[in-house]
Amino acid sequence: MYYDVVVIGGSAAGVTAAVTARRFGPGKSICLVRKEEKVSIPCGIPYIFGTVGSPEKNLLPDTLLTGNGVDLKVSGVSGIDPKTHEVALSSGERLEYGKLILATGSTPIVPRIPGVEKQNVFSVKKDVPYLADLLEKVRGARNIVVVGGGFIGVEFAEECRKNGAEVSIVEMLPHCLMLTYDEEFCVMAEDALRAQGIQLYTGETASAILGGDSVEAVKLASGREVPADIVVLGIGVSPNTDLAKDAGLAIGPGRGIQVDRYMQTSDDDIYACGDCAEKYSFFGGKPSTLRLASIATMEARIAGANACGAHRENPGVIGVFSTVLGGTAFSAAGLNEKVAKELGFSVVTGQAEAVNRHPGSMPGATNLRVKLVFDKASEILLGGEIAGALSGGELINAVSVCIYQRMTASQMATLQVGTHPALTASPVAYQLVNAAEQALMKTRAS
Amino acid sequence: MYYDVVVIGGSAAGVTAAVTARRFGPGKSICLVRKEEKVSIPCGIPYIFGTVGSPEKNLLPDTLLTGNGVDLKVSGVSGIDPKTHEVALSSGERLEYGKLILATGSTPIVPRIPGVEKQNVFSVKKDVPYLADLLEKVRGARNIVVVGGGFIGVEFAEECRKNGAEVSIVEMLPHCLMLTYDEEFCVMAEDALRAQGIQLYTGETASAILGGDSVEAVKLASGREVPADIVVLGIGVSPNTDLAKDAGLAIGPGRGIQVDRYMQTSDDDIYACGDCAEKYSFFGGKPSTLRLASIATMEARIAGANACGAHRENPGVIGVFSTVLGGTAFSAAGLNEKVAKELGFSVVTGQAEAVNRHPGSMPGATNLRVKLVFDKASEILLGGEIAGALSGGELINAVSVCIYQRMTASQMATLQVGTHPALTASPVAYQLVNAAEQALMKTRAS
Numbered sequence: 051m052y053y054d055v056v057v058i059g060g061s062a063a064g065v066t067a068a069v070t071a072r073r074f075g076p077g078k079s080i081c082l083v084r085k086e087e088k089v090s091i092p093c094g095i096p097y098i099f100g101t102v103g104s105p106e107k108n109l110l111p112d113t114l115l116t117g118n119g120v121d122l123k124v125s126g127v128s129g130i131d132p133k134t135h136e137v138a139l140s141s142g143e144r145l146e147y148g149k150l151i152l153a154t155g156s157t158p159i160v161p162r163i164p165g166v167e168k169q170n171v172f173s174v175k176k177d178v179p180y181l182a183d184l185l186e187k188v189r190g191a192r193n194i195v196v197v198g199g200g201f202i203g204v205e206f207a208e209e210c211r212k213n214g215a216e217v218s219i220v221e222m223l224p225h226c227l228m229l230t231y232d233e234e235f236c237v238m239a240e241d242a243l244r245a246q247g248i249q250l251y252t253g254e255t256a257s258a259i260l261g262g263d264s265v266e267a268v269k270l271a272s273g274r275e276v277p278a279d280i281v282v283l284g285i286g287v288s289p290n291t292d293l294a295k296d297a298g299l300a301i302g303p304g305r306g307i308q309v310d311r312y313m314q315t316s317d318d319d320i321y322a323c324g325d326c327a328e329k330y331s332f333f334g335g336k337p338s339t340l341r342l343a344s345i346a347t348m349e350a351r352i353a354g355a356n357a358c359g360a361h362r363e364n365p366g367v368i369g370v371f372s373t374v375l376g377g378t379a380f381s382a383a384g385l386n387e388k389v390a391k392e393l394g395f396s397v398v399t400g401q402a403e404a405v406n407r408h409p410g411s412m413p414g415a416t417n418l419r420v421k422l423v424f425d426k427a428s429e430i431l432l433g434g435e436i437a438g439a440l441s442g443g444e445l446i447n448a449v450s451v452c453i454y455q456r457m458t459a460s461q462m463a464t465l466q467v468g469t470h471p472a473l474t475a476s477p478v479a480y481q482l483v484n485a486a487e488q489a490l491m492k493t494r495a496s
Numbered sequence: 497m498y499y500d501v502v503v504i505g506g507s508a509a510g511v512t513a514a515v516t517a518r519r520f521g522p523g524k525s526i527c528l529v530r531k532e533e534k535v536s537i538p539c540g541i542p543y544i545f546g547t548v549g550s551p552e553k554n555l556l557p558d559t560l561l562t563g564n565g566v567d568l569k570v571s572g573v574s575g576i577d578p579k580t581h582e583v584a585l586s587s588g589e590r591l592e593y594g595k596l597i598l599a600t601g602s603t604p605i606v607p608r609i610p611g612v613e614k615q616n617v618f619s620v621k622k623d624v625p626y627l628a629d630l631l632e633k634v635r636g637a638r639n640i641v642v643v644g645g646g647f648i649g650v651e652f653a654e655e656c657r658k659n660g661a662e663v664s665i666v667e668m669l670p671h672c673l674m675l676t677y678d679e680e681f682c683v684m685a686e687d688a689l690r691a692q693g694i695q696l697y698t699g700e701t702a703s704a705i706l707g708g709d710s711v712e713a714v715k716l717a718s719g720r721e722v723p724a725d726i727v728v729l730g731i732g733v734s735p736n737t738d739l740a741k742d743a744g745l746a747i748g749p750g751r752g753i754q755v756d757r758y759m760q761t762s763d764d765d766i767y768a769c770g771d772c773a774e775k776y777s778f779f780g781g782k783p784s785t786l787r788l789a790s791i792a793t794m795e796a797r798i799a800g801a802n803a804c805g806a807h808r809e810n811p812g813v814i815g816v817f818s819t820v821l822g823g824t825a826f827s828a829a830g831l832n833e834k835v836a837k838e839l840g841f842s843v844v845t846g847q848a849e850a851v852n853r854h855p856g857s858m859p860g861a862t863n864l865r866v867k868l869v870f871d872k873a874s875e876i877l878l879g880g881e882i883a884g885a886l887s888g889g890e891l892i893n894a895v896s897v898c899i900y901q902r903m904t905a906s907q908m909a910t911l912q913v914g915t916h917p918a919l920t921a922s923p924v925a926y927q928l929v930n931a932a933e934q935a936l937m938k939t940r941a942s
Contacts, residue, residue: 066924073937094855094917101918107857114924332912344915347923351910351933362910370914381914409540411553443919444890447928450912451897464797464808466778466896468816468827469790471540472547473889477793478512478560482893487797491519 052146053081055357056137057120058127058293059153060084061092061176063324063346065114067151070354072118078358081121081145083137088178092343095174096202098181099188100209105181130297132317149319149357152294152307153350156287156325156341161197165259166283173283174202184282191215193277195268197256198284199226201373204239206282207248208375218249218276220256220268230371232386232421235435242376251276287341289326302328304337311363313353321357323349332366332453333385333393333432340369370450372443381446384433384453387423396426398496400459400489406439408469408476418442420481422449422462424489429458434485441474448482459493462486498592499527501803502583503566504573504739505599506530507538507622509770509792511560513597516800518564524804527567527591529583534624538789541620542648544627545634546655551627576743578763595765595803598740598753599796602733602771602787607643611705612729619729620648630728637661639723641714643702644730645672647819650685652728653694654821664695664722666702666714676817678832678867681881688822697722733787735772748774750783757809759799767803769795778812778899779831779839779878786815816896818889827892830879830899833869842872844942846905846935852885854915854922864888866927868895868908870935875904880931887920894928905939908932 055071055078057064068082090098094108102108115122126140130150137145158173160166172184188194188210196207199221211217219226225236226243240250251270258269259281267275289306300316302308306328313321322328324346329338345367352362372381390397400422407415418438424431434449436442452462463486469477501517501524503510514528536544540554548554561568572586576596583591604619606612618630634640634656642653645667657663665672671682672689686696697716704715705727713721735752746762748754752774759767768774770792775784791813798808818827836843846868853861864884870877880895882888898908909932915923 062922062924069924070933073933074940076941091855091917091922093915093922094858097855097858097917101859102855102857108855110924344913344923344926347926347929348910348912351929362906364910368912370912372914372916372919374916374918379916379919383912383914409537409543409548409554411548412540412543413547440919441887441890443914443916444887445893446914447891447911448894448897450914451894451901451903454907454912455897455901455903457897457901460808461900464794464810465893466794466814466816466829466900467790468818468829468889468892468896469539470818470820470825470889471537471543472820473818473825473886476508476537476539477790478508478515478556480790480793483793483797487516487519494520495522 054078054148055080055151056145056147057082057151057153058137059155059324060086060089061110061153061155061324062343063350064153065110066347066350067153067323067354068115068120069118070351071358072120074355074360075358080119081123082115083123083125083127083139085124085126086177087124090176090178090181092176095176095181096205096209099185099206100212105178105185127293130293132297132320135319149321151353151357152320152322152326153324154290154293154326156289158283159286159288160283161285163256163258165261165265168259168261169264170279171259171265171281171283174206187280189213191280194280194282195220195276195278196282196284197268199252200229200284201227201371203284204243204375205373206284207243208246211246211248218251220254220270221250221252222255224253226250226252230382230386231380231435232388235380235437238378238437239375239380242378245376287325291326294322302337304328304339312356312361313349313364314356321353323353330366332368335366338367340367342369342371344370365454368450368453370446372446374440378438379440379442381436381442382434383446383450385423386433386435390423390432395432397432398424398426398489398492400485400487400492402481402484402488404475404479404481406441406475408471408479412471418475418481420485422485422489424459426493429460429493430456431462445482459486459489463490500524500594501526501597502591502593503528503597503599504583505601505770506532506535507556507599507601507770508789509796510599511556512793512796513599513769513800514561514566515564516797517804518566520801520806521804526565527569528561529569529571529573529585531570531572532623533570536622536624536627538622541622541627542651542655545631545652546658551624551631573739576739578743578766581765595767597799597803598766598768598772599770600736600739600772602735604729605732605734606729607702607731609702609704611707611711614705614707615710616725617705617711617727617729620652633726635659637726640726640728641666641722641724642728642730643714645698646675646730647673647817649730650689650821651819652730653689654692657692657694664697665689666700666716667696667698668701670699672696672698676828676832677826677881678834681826681883684824684883685821685826688824691822733771737772740768748783750774750785758802758807759795759810760802767799769799776812778814781812784813786813788815788817790816811900814896814899816892818892820886824884825886825888827882827888828880829892829896831869832879832881836869836878841878843878844870844872844935844939846931846933846938848927848930848934850921850925850927852887852920854917854925858917864921864927866931868931868935870905872939875906875939876902877905877908891928905932905935909936
């Protein structure tokens, strides 16, 4: 069977690539192949374990495909032949393609520590039956240890805690979320976790999983043993590249499928996007290890369009994050102060804090703190961090646009913003603008 | 007494100009003169009448000035002499200035209709004792008629309704908020008002105020009489320019104090900002009638900096609005479809709608609808409208940045955004990006 466009992979990247291909190729035949019967919304997975309550309530609807005239085949893929333009399905069927888009995703990294194979040690697989099993066990658990204090780890911990279990996080770095936020924001996030009774073991590594057939405790490098009837591993992912490798496609230095700015692989008729694809930083073009659903969909909108004749370019990964811990939203975009300095930037930062209402006696008034990081010489915005009110989850997207546009502190200090008593800080106190002004003041003073 | 910088006016523009002058002139002597003993937060005024409950809880704190080393003088100003660089205060004192910043604000327009001088006919003055009197009367009122269905009118109506009175709005145009939103958004806003029991008389003008000494009804041009023990007039403002005129400064075609892009008036040592200053559109530079606190503070950050040696430029008014009606946030930035067409643009629009959570079973899931308006030939963004969840109040500021940066639909369709289950739509469904994609599809199809 021939299709103009075949997409392999049915999560955020694959679906978005297929839908975008449909938009840019209204007359094209498009097929998406995925191995999962049902697809979990990736970012929603931690919320299955508390707020949402079931993997069945966290599914990416197939109507996104069927409603856009995309054929769906549920099957594994056993091989790709770039010469004959063929995809061999595990079902035995062969698909001929005009353009192929690989959106094969990533697999959780399982650390090689003794006992990791024991029962009730889970990683965060995007697999509905596996997640349903984990959910049942979480509900009966007394002690849960989450290994890894990144986004998935802290979100899992908070959700698992809602079931009443004792929950601990083991994080190798001095703070949770430290790859994303500067220390002062990490401390706020950790305070929010501790306030919920979650135990944090930071600057600690899990050296062994103890127990019989089933896990009974996690042994830390410091010697401490933390009791556990369930262990959840959230220490990162590695790109799924086996199919690409077997087809002879080039692999990048970050172990993803190598792509150019058009998301084209080393074979011009094959694109890759999402977690399986190599990432490059917006800041200088170095390889990046960031893997997010929002990056995946951005890349998919490029790959899907280009597979139908467009020439969209990927400017590189900015990295825009959000989470909510203890009711406080934490967001970040671009480089934080620490990372920017590590990359050799001379930086100047600005901060501003105000409630998200005016006057402060308006209901719902919640603090909102903004930190901006600028390159000192050019005054160009490199990154921003926001903590506080939930509206920060959209404000960070204004910051992302400012980064993408390489705006200067002076431009940001005179941004035209919409403000309203029931929605935002006052125009006098508006945090984004005042953080930019503060950075300018520091530049002038130095 | 000599000051390097004298600011006349103590509302959003004046305060922001003084604080910015302090930032850019750390060693300068700065004085702000205002006639009001206490200053109302301008955007908060409607909320005094329901949510906030007192004008005393809606004050701009003087610590903004005193904490920044700005001298405050409470006095009227009787005249300005540009030749001698002197300001004469009503108190008899004379201030000599290096640079003068006029932030004299605006005055509500009172329509010349019979009976408008009757008791209990109010306009929305930024005057604390006047507002306290109005509040007392609103609390005892049975029938309140708001003349003018713009932002101030609809917000006043909603807040007054919270006191239990029958509230009506009389709006000349076919819909409320029609100067800002396209019809479909106006209809949503009107539905939200009607759902609260507010009576709307659109396409109607108030032709007379009836009654004895006090108002008893508002007569409409159609002949209908609407009972009223209180009338609130919210039909717009006119810039306060008397001082500027008397000092011989040029007045612009929109009847504001004429300013260039540096916010300099026809006298190089005198700046003007906020409602008193002439406005020019970001779109082509034509005079604009938009007057908002957020525009005022943007201009004040330019005027205050430039009075201390900076050369910030005003790119012209984009116009970014937000309000909340019946719990639904309505925001807009730039040109709506109707206005863009009236200005001669060939436009293409895109819309996208999704809940602001993912999966949709996350608590707080609320619909959020985004409409974007692009110039068809260049694909450059001209404006956006957002209705639904309160997070739209910050999302509109991302739209504002995109307008300011003259971003194209293609750029916006591949924006890197932060998404999170508890904060936003999924990255697959993200409204801002999908609205841009939809506009591109229409362009391609046409």
